[in-house]
Amino acid sequence: MNARLTPWLFLMPAIVIYGIFGAYPIFQTFAISLTDQVGVAAPGKFVGLQNYAALLHDDYFLNSLKHTGIWVIAFLLVPNTLAISIALLVKQTFWGASLIKTVFFLPLALSFAIVGVIWGWIYEPDVGLLDQLLIGLGLDGLIVEWLGPDAANYSVIAAAAWRQTAFATVIFLAGLSAIPQELLEAAKVDGGTRRQIFFRITLPLLKPASTIAVSSALIQALLATEIVLTMTEGGPFGSSEVVGYRMYMETFWNYKFGYGASIGVIVTLMTAAFVVPYVRRMAKAQERDWS
Amino acid sequence: MAHVTINQVIKNYGAVQAIKGIDVEIEDGEFVALVGPSGCGKTTLLRMIAGLEDISGGTISIGGKVVNGLQPKARDIAMVFQNYALYPHMKVADNMSFSMQLAGASKNEIKTKVEDAARILNLEPYLERFPRELSGGQRQRVAMGRAIVRNPKVFLFDEPLSNLDAKLRVSMRAEIKSLHQRLGTTAVYVTHDQIEAMTMADKIVVMSAGRIEQVGTPLELYDEPANLFVAAFIGSPSMNLLSAEICDGGVRFVDGTVLQLSGTEVFNTDRRVIAGIRPDAFELAEQGLTVQVEVTEPTGAETQVVGQIGDTPVTCLMRERISGRYGDVLHVLPQGPVHLFDPDTGLRIGTARAVLKN
Ligand SMILES: Nc1ncnc2c1ncn2[C@@H]1O[C@H](COP(=O)(O)OP(=O)(O)OP(=O)(O)O)[C@@H](O)[C@H]1O
Ligand SMILES: [Mg+2]
Numbered sequence: 001m002n003a004r005l006t007p008w009l010f011l012m013p014a015i016v017i018y019g020i021f022g023a024y025p026i027f028q029t030f031a032i033s034l035t036d037q038v039g040v041a042a043p044g045k046f047v048g049l050q051n052y053a054a055l056l057h058d059d060y061f062l063n064s065l066k067h068t069g070i071w072v073i074a075f076l077l078v079p080n081t082l083a084i085s086i087a088l089l090v091k092q093t094f095w096g097a098s099l100i101k102t103v104f105f106l107p108l109a110l111s112f113a114i115v116g117v118i119w120g121w122i123y124e125p126d127v128g129l130l131d132q133l134l135i136g137l138g139l140d141g142l143i144v145e146w147l148g149p150d151a152a153n154y155s156v157i158a159a160a161a162w163r164q165t166a167f168a169t170v171i172f173l174a175g176l177s178a179i180p181q182e183l184l185e186a187a188k189v190d191g192g193t194r195r196q197i198f199f200r201i202t203l204p205l206l207k208p209a210s211t212i213a214v215s216s217a218l219i220q221a222l223l224a225t226e227i228v229l230t231m232t233e234g235g236p237f238g239s240s241e242v243v244g245y246r247m248y249m250e251t252f253w254n255y256k257f258g259y260g261a262s263i264g265v266i267v268t269l270m271t272a273a274f275v276v277p278y279v280r281r282m283a284k285a286q287e288r289d290w291s
Numbered sequence: 292m293a294h295v296t297i298n299q300v301i302k303n304y305g306a307v308q309a310i311k312g313i314d315v316e317i318e319d320g321e322f323v324a325l326v327g328p329s330g331c332g333k334t335t336l337l338r339m340i341a342g343l344e345d346i347s348g349g350t351i352s353i354g355g356k357v358v359n360g361l362q363p364k365a366r367d368i369a370m371v372f373q374n375y376a377l378y379p380h381m382k383v384a385d386n387m388s389f390s391m392q393l394a395g396a397s398k399n400e401i402k403t404k405v406e407d408a409a410r411i412l413n414l415e416p417y418l419e420r421f422p423r424e425l426s427g428g429q430r431q432r433v434a435m436g437r438a439i440v441r442n443p444k445v446f447l448f449d450e451p452l453s454n455l456d457a458k459l460r461v462s463m464r465a466e467i468k469s470l471h472q473r474l475g476t477t478a479v480y481v482t483h484d485q486i487e488a489m490t491m492a493d494k495i496v497v498m499s500a501g502r503i504e505q506v507g508t509p510l511e512l513y514d515e516p517a518n519l520f521v522a523a524f525i526g527s528p529s530m531n532l533l534s535a536e537i538c539d540g541g542v543r544f545v546d547g548t549v550l551q552l553s554g555t556e557v558f559n560t561d562r563r564v565i566a567g568i569r570p571d572a573f574e575l576a577e578q579g580l581t582v583q584v585e586v587t588e589p590t591g592a593e594t595q596v597v598g599q600i601g602d603t604p605v606t607c608l609m610r611e612r613i614s615g616r617y618g619d620v621l622h623v624l625p626q627g628p629v630h631l632f633d634p635d636t637g638l639r640i641g642t643a644r645a646v647l648k649n
Contacts, residue, residue, distance in 0.1 A: 185343050186376035190390035190437070191364035200389075204380045285380070 026268060033261035044258050051262035061263065064234075064241040067153050068222060071242060072274075074154075075221035079161045080213050083168030084206070088198075090169075091176050101173065107166035112220075116230030119159035123147050123231075152232050152240040160227050164220055168213040175209025176202070211282035215275045222271050243267055293354030293367075293444040293477055294319045295340065301348030302335050302501075309335045311501040312349065317494075322471050322478045324488035326524070327498035333481040334449055336498075340479060341447050342366050354444055369438035370447040374454065375430045377422040377437075384409075384418040387436045408436040411470065428459045435467070439474070446471075446478040452487065464491060485525050489513070497521050514628070519637040522567045522630060528595070528606040530567045533580075534634070537562045541646070542629070546601045548580050552629060554643035564640070565632040570595070572627030573607040579624035582607065584615040596621065 033051055037044030055061050090100045107115065122129040123146035134143050146155045179202060187197045203210075225244035228234055234241035234249070243263060251260030295317040302310035310332045317323050325333045338344040340351055342363035350357050358366050369390075377386050385392070387408060388401045396404075409415045412432045422430055431451060438446055451467075452460045468491045471478055482488055488495045489509040497504040497512065497520070504524075505517040516522035522530045535542040537560050541552040544566070558564075571593075580600050588595040589612060596607040596615060607623055615621060624645060631641045 180374070180376070182372050182374055182376040183378060185363075186370070186372060186378075186437075187389070188343065189341060189363045189368065189370045190441075191393045193393075196393055200393075201378060207380075 029261045029264050029268070032258055033265045035258045037257040037261075039255045039257065047258070051259050052266075054259070055262060055266070060238065060241065061243070061246055063238055064243045064246040067240065068224070068242045068244075070153060071157055071160075071221040071224055072218065074157045075161065075164060075217040076214065079164035079168050079217060080210070082161075082165045083172050083213065086165070086169045087172035087176055088202075090173060101170070104166050104169045104173075107163045108170065110163065111226065112160060112163065112224070113226040113230045115159055115163045116156070116227035119155075119162070120147075120231050122159075123155055147232055147236075147240075149236045149239040152236065156224075156228055156231050156240050159231065160220070160224060164217060167216060171209050171213045171216075172206065175206045178208070179205045207282055208286050211279060211286065215279055218274050218278075219271055222267055222274070294321075295445060295477060295479070296352045296355075297336070297340070297349070298351070299349035300336070300339065300346060300351060302332070302339060302344065303347040309501055310339070310347075313498075313501075313503055315496055315503070315506065317477060317479065320475045320477055322468070322480065322491060322493045324492035324495045325479065325481045325498060326483060326485055326488040326495060327504075328524075329483060330500075331498045332501045333483070333498060337370075337447050337449055337479060337481050340366075340445070341368055341370050343370075367444045368447055369441045369443040369445075371434045371438050371449070371451045373450045375422075375434040377430055377433055379422055381421075382418065383414065383420050383422070383425070383433050383436075386422065386433055387440050389437070390441050404440050405436075408439045411439065411473075412436050427455055428463060431455060431463060432466075435470070439470075442476075444477065446476055448478065448480040450482055451480075452482075453484075460487075467491065486527060489525070495525075497524060499524075515639070515642070516567070516630065517639055519565065519567070519632050519639075522632070522639070526569060528570045528608070530569050530630070531600075531603070531605045531607075532632075533566045533568065533600060533603050533605070535564055535566045536560075537564060542566055542631075542643075544580065544601070545603075546581065550579075550624070550629070551646040552643035553646050554641060555631070557641065558631075563634050565634050567630035567632060567639075568625045569627060570606045571608040572625045572629075573609065573623040574626045575609065575611060575613075576622050576624040579622045582621045582623055584619040584621060585617055587613050587615045589614075 032044075034046060034048060035044035036047050036050075086104065090104070110118070125131060125145065128146075130146065131143055134140060144151050146152075183201060183205070184197060187201045192200070223244050224242050225248055228240055228242055228245045229248070232240040234245045244267065247260050247263040247267065250256045250263060254260075295315075297313055297315040297317075300310055300313045301308065313336065315323070325336060327333055335344060339346050340353075342358065342361060342365075346359050350359055352358060353366055353368070378389065381389065384405050388396075388405050391401045391404065405418065406415075409418055412435060414429070414432055414436055417425060417429060417433075422433065425433065431454075434451065448467075452463050455463060464487060480488075480491065492509060494506065495509055495512055496506050499520055505512060505521045507515070512521055512525045516525060516530075519532065523532065533544055535544045535550075537555055537558045538549060539560060541550045541555055542564065543549050582596065582598045582600055582605060584596060584598040586597050588597070594609045594611065594613045596609060596613060598605060598607075598621070607621075613621070626645055629643045629645065630639055631643060632638065633640050
């Protein structure tokens with residue numbers, strides 16, 4: 001068999017599957033975004049980049065873009081730092097470690113949509129778990145209207161972060177157990193304090209895990225939609241709208257398929273712009289450290 | 292540099308006692324090997340010296356100071372791990388200087404020390420490489436470099452050569468030994484390879500099942516093993532151990548052969564003993580112990596004969612070139628020392644010598 005052809009033959013199934021389920025829909029979305037298509041009945045006419053130009057002046061979209069920005073920042077920081085801390089803690093407590101692992105794994109069995117429903121109840125004014133808890137602790141002063149216009153975006157993020165933390169914890173736990181104990185001992189003998197060992201040995205060697213955790217956080221934050229749908233429907237007054245939600249609304253509520261597709265393309269580009277360079281850099285480091 | 296005193300040290304893992312009360316005195320600058328079969332507690336003892344394992348009982352002191360409660364970093368020791376434990380994300384130079392970086396040493400000081408160590412270990416061309424870009428032997432040297440750079444009071448080695456191929460092991464063995472002689476730092480070296488211990492150490496501690504069997508120089512252990520365990524463990528091939536009993540002027544083996552020995556007079560006749568004879572002590576004789584040959588293995592310089600005396604498997608190293616086959620019979624007599632052990636306690640009760648006839 002032709003030696004130059006062989007690798008491509010092996011790649012063929014993956015390329016075909018990626019083509020059908022990955023590349024083609026992306027291309028199709030881009031094609032639709034250049035039209036004024038409404039609904040699915042008939043293709044629209046070509047309008048060039050008009051949809052994109054319109055987005056720049058669409059206050060609804062810009063508002064949602066701002067909220068998505070907050071999602072990204074919060075998602076990068078909160079679930080990942082929490083998850084690393086929890087993973088380190090769980091790693092040290094040998095008792096019931098597997099029980100704790102199960103507890104942290106559980107939220108992963110729930111989709112973001114369900115998480116939204118559950119946290120919707122938790123945030124319920126007065127009777128919700130959160131308010132009840134605060135009242136019980138005598139901290140009524142801290143109570144706000146969780147899903148009101150001021151807090152809604154943050155409350156939704158917190159709910160989603162809960163699930164994301166569970167995911168990242170599982171990933172970091174696996175990452176921690178991949179670090180040979182001997183390395184940490186060598187660092188101890190070399191005179192490292194716990195802090196120094198964490199920042200100079202453990203954290204750098206967690207790169208494979210952080211690559212997954214960070215890129216997942218980025219993707220989940222940029223694409224967040226279902227949880228917004230089930231918790232707030234973007235409200236009140238658009239205070240929790242995110243780009244994914246805008247895309248959904250424009251497409252399936254206003255039937256502006258062309259316009260919705262242009263938002264989709266922008267979300268895809270943002271994801272690629274953030275995630276691809278990051279994963280590439282990390283993959284390089286990983287190849288260096290783990291072979 | 293420092294002397295290390297291990298005093299009545301005990302290690303319990305739950306209900307299991309891994310170290311059962313050990314005393315060792317390690318002199319300043321001495322190279323001490325801990326040897327023993329797998330699971331006897333060598334690593335555990337070494338890790339207790341390093342501070343990586345709690346001490347359940349007794350004390351360990353380094354340089355006259357009890358270190359039981361001290362963290363590894365406060366003990367001023369350096370350790371070379373079995374799998375090297377190099378930091379994969381750091382270049383060789385950083386691996387070697389990590390401890391100095393942590394201690395806040397100046398860039399210049401670090402550079403000088405690293406270059407010194409690299410020169411000693413022939414690592415100069417590799418300083419900018421990552422560990423994965425090195426061969427096993429080079430990684431091993433980096434691990435040693437990391438230890439040297441720190442200029443510690445004590446070096447601790449845990450089977451540092453066990454991952455290398457046989458040839459490299461021999462050359463690294465010599466390298467470590469000459470390094471020790473150059474630096475003069477106290478070293479504790481764990482190995483289950485008695486040849487490594489014999490060739491490198493000033494003093495060997497033979498352990499078994501959490502206890503010390505014997506402490507001594509390599510030749511003391513070889514010439515005067517305290518008991519059957521040490522006798523069988525030290526020396527390769529192992530000492531032959533044959534049942535016998537004291538008779539007038541020597542010992543009588545199970546097959547009735549009488550061996551004339553000097554030095555057995557002090558024992559009561561008919562006392563049962565185990566006679567320990569090194570493989571190289573045997574020489575061919577007109578008559579003597581009858582060896583049923585199983586195989587002969589010529590190595591050029593000598594011939595190793597594997598066979599049986601009675602029901603006991605034996606190995607003889609002969610200077611002659613013998614081409615025996617399965618079923619052949621040889622007659623041999625020991626010319627070297629014959630160690631006598633008490634069959635019940637296993638202790639050596641004396642060493643006799645063959646009376647040379649003719
Ligand atoms: N963390 C532990 N928990 C329980 N038992 C242990 C632990 N570590 C070691 N042991 C036991 O202590 C004994 C001594 O172990 P150690 O590792 O010191 O042996 P070793 O002499 O180094 O053996 P090897 O030559 O195989 O490395 C063994 O019986 C082992 O099973
Ligand atoms: Mg060991």
